Amino acid sequence: MKRKKLPFTKEQIEKIISEYPTPFHLYDENGIIEYAQKFNQAFQWNQGFKEYYAIKAAPNPFLMKILRNQGFGIDCSSLTELVLTEKLGMKGEEIMFTSNDTTAEEFQKARDLGAIINLDDISHIGFLEKHAGLPDLVCFRYNPGALKDGNIIIGNPEDSKYGFTREQLFEGYKILKDKGVKRFGIHTMVASNELDPDYFIETAEIVLELIAEISKELNISFEFANLGGGIGIPYKNEHKPVDLEFMSGGIKNLYTKIITENGLKPLKIFFESGRAITGPFGYLISTVLHIKETYKKYIGLDASMHNLMRPALYGAYHHITVLGKEGQLCNKKYDVTGSLCENNDKFAINRLLPETNQGDLVVIHDTGAHGHSMGFNYNGKLRSAELLLRKNGEVVQIRRAETIDDHFITLDFESLPGFSV
Numbered sequence: 001m002k003r004k005k006l007p008f009t010k011e012q013i014e015k016i017i018s019e020y021p022t023p024f025h026l027y028d029e030n031g032i033i034e035y036a037q038k039f040n041q042a043f044q045w046n047q048g049f050k051e052y053y054a055i056k057a058a059p060n061p062f063l064m065k066i067l068r069n070q071g072f073g074i075d076c077s078s079l080t081e082l083v084l085t086e087k088l089g090m091k092g093e094e095i096m097f098t099s100n101d102t103t104a105e106e107f108q109k110a111r112d113l114g115a116i117i118n119l120d121d122i123s124h125i126g127f128l129e130k131h132a133g134l135p136d137l138v139c140f141r142y143n144p145g146a147l148k149d150g151n152i153i154i155g156n157p158e159d160s161k162y163g164f165t166r167e168q169l170f171e172g173y174k175i176l177k178d179k180g181v182k183r184f185g186i187h188t189m190v191a192s193n194e195l196d197p198d199y200f201i202e203t204a205e206i207v208l209e210l211i212a213e214i215s216k217e218l219n220i221s222f223e224f225a226n227l228g229g230g231i232g233i234p235y236k237n238e239h240k241p242v243d244l245e246f247m248s249g250g251i252k253n254l255y256t257k258i259i260t261e262n263g264l265k266p267l268k269i270f271f272e273s274g275r276a277i278t279g280p281f282g283y284l285i286s287t288v289l290h291i292k293e294t295y296k297k298y299i300g301l302d303a304s305m306h307n308l309m310r311p312a313l314y315g316a317y318h319h320i321t322v323l324g325k326e327g328q329l330c331n332k333k334y335d336v337t338g339s340l341c342e343n344n345d346k347f348a349i350n351r352l353l354p355e356t357n358q359g360d361l362v363v364i365h366d367t368g369a370h371g372h373s374m375g376f377n378y379n380g381k382l383r384s385a386e387l388l389l390r391k392n393g394e395v396v397q398i399r400r401a402e403t404i405d406d407h408f409i410t411l412d413f414e415s416l417p418g419f420s421v
């Protein structure tokens with residue numbers, strides 16, 4: 001149980017609840033900052049290193065501001081995400097735009113902001129040129145296909161919709177060069193929630209080798225290698241977090257061998273991790289509404305899968321703590337459910353927990369990435385508030401909960417009487 005320690009006490013949560021009713025997501029600023037600093041520290045050897053936080057993981061401007069203050073950029077994949085970075089006053093090469101199946105409007109916005117554009121397909125070169133013009137700097141997303149095994153969440157690269165084939169990369173950079181593009185980047189992302197640091201080292205090797213080959217063949221030079229996201233987190237107690245120093249050390253050795261010793265120009269290493277940056281530092285706090293016993297025992301929470309979809313979507317494990325009962329024996333087996341009219345609305349199935357009662361406070365761990373952001377409104381469920389536990393212990397609301405009026409705002413009830421049936 002050691003690793004799953006909470007950065008707050010039951011008493012603190014009770015005090016928060018007197019102002020902000022459950023359910024809500026609570027983020028730990030300290031944890032986020034410490035991890036961001038560790039990440040930067042691990043890649044100190046690389047001049048220009050930058051992590052672009054994948055904003056889909058937790059698109060909250062307050063969290064973005066904290067990360068930007070640590071030198072992070074933002075990785076966006078949609079128009080709305082681009083507008084969010086703009087609202088924070090971000091622009092230029094602080095923003096990476098890694099999209100796929102992209103609209104003209106999205107490319108235009110990315111160009112207006114001066115974002116680094118990462119193209120998903122060779123046909124998008126012409127599309128981007130036509131609708132927004134080609135920037136000086138262009139990046140391509142590489143899909144290594146059969147060269148690399150995939151992992152569970154993202155699947156096999158060959159079955160993945162993303163990126164260029166190897167041949168298309170050579171052809172694509174040639175096209176860019178002929179069109180006068182001067183600055184080049186390369187990107188790949190073939191893992192999601194991967195805990196093996198060697199996986200990222202092997203991926204770096206594939207990308208760096210490719211950079212060496214393409215540079216030589218086309219007589220161009222690369223400014224950066226974006227190694228994507230996908231760094232996993234220890235959702236389970238027995239998982240070990242990715243050792244960033246080890247991973248960085250492995251990448252550094254390859255860099256020396258493949259880039260420096262080949263006389264290639266220095267290259268910036270980028271990542272666009274989401275999950276690892278905020279995932280472990282978010283908690284979904286919920287109250288037990290009901291205990292039900294039929295063929296099984298159920299803990300019914302006031303949160304549902306609209307607050308956290310991962311268990312229902314992927315069968316993902318999220319650790320659960322019943323507040324104040326941390327020291328008790330976990331000898332009762334429960335399904336922990338929400339209230340959606342969907343039987344897969346469960347946060348845990350056959351989970352061993354201490355004897356739990358109505359009114360108990362339950363903490364679902366590791367909800368700081370792909371938690372609130374994956375929320376939805378099915379069954380008329382309203383999305384919860386997001387709160388931030390600040391470094392000084394203060395709690396601030398960084399997004400209020402939705403109201404029923406928010407939910408109905410896209411409907412025009414005024415025109416209903418005049419609608420004849």
Ligand SMILES: *Cc1c(COP(=O)(O)O)cnc(C)c1O
Pocket residue numbers: 054056057075098189191192193228229230231272273274275276369
């Ligand atoms: C989702 C995504 C990321 C972030 O992935 P994490 O698993 O959250 O690190 C980065 N880049 C792209 C292109 C993505 O789609």
